[in-house]
Amino acid sequence: MIGETVFEALEAELRRVRPAGRRLEQGDEDRLARSCFVLARFEELYRSEDCVRWAAPWSAMREKGVVRAWLELASPDVVDDLRQLSWLCFERQADWLGKRVALNPTFAGSAHVGGADADLVLDGYLIDIKTAVRPNEAVPIALYQLLRYTLLDYDDRYGIEAVGIYFATQGQLVRWPLERLMGALARGEPRPLVDLRREVEGIAVDLAPPRSSTIWRY
Incomplete structure (x- = not known):
């Protein structure tokens, strides 16, 4: 299943980066931003139940592999926006860390x-x-x-x-x-x-x- 392949790769990335409780370097932050974008696309499908307007990167998956094709759906502008949102939250809401x-x-x-x-x-x-x-x-x-x-x-x-x-x-x-x-x-x-x-x-x-x-x- 495509979804399982993507999710397993994202879980492996989380285990590698171990982001909890710290601000990441830009490279790791950007990779997680791409992962978050992919998760948002899957959530959009779940919530909208509209498969017609929701296109998977079929041709890219054949050329580049499933995981890479999905991660590359996030444009540089999207990645930049998500990184800034993450870093701003870390800066302004540091008291969230460690709470239940x-x-x-x-x-x-x-x-x-x-x-x-x-x-x-x-x-x-x-x-x-x-x-x-x-x-x-x-x-x-x-x-x-x-x-x-x-x-x-x-x-x-x-x-x-x-x-x-x-x-x-x-x-x-x-x-x-x-x-x-x-x-x-x-x-x-x-x-x-x-x-x-x-x-x-x-x-x-x-x-x-x-x-x-x-x-x-x-």
């Missing part, structure tokens, strides 16, 4: 809405990552998205105490304590989170979409 993290977390209620996975939970902070030119315009939609994920965590698996948006282009993290945010939206004293989750679970179970649905999968 769950990547691409799913929730107890994810299946009830056709699949919902967030970006990451970092020590009780549910964080959404955005590359927005105008951050202010992205905030309202992102906040409601984060609250939906929080409500789908029926069993409080992640102990979410706050939500935040990391604007990767600007290197800025904006956070809201969950209780304060819910109070502001409720315009007063918010209902207990456990009650809201129980109510959402009851509604979601009744309205659960077919397995093929991709609602909330963004």
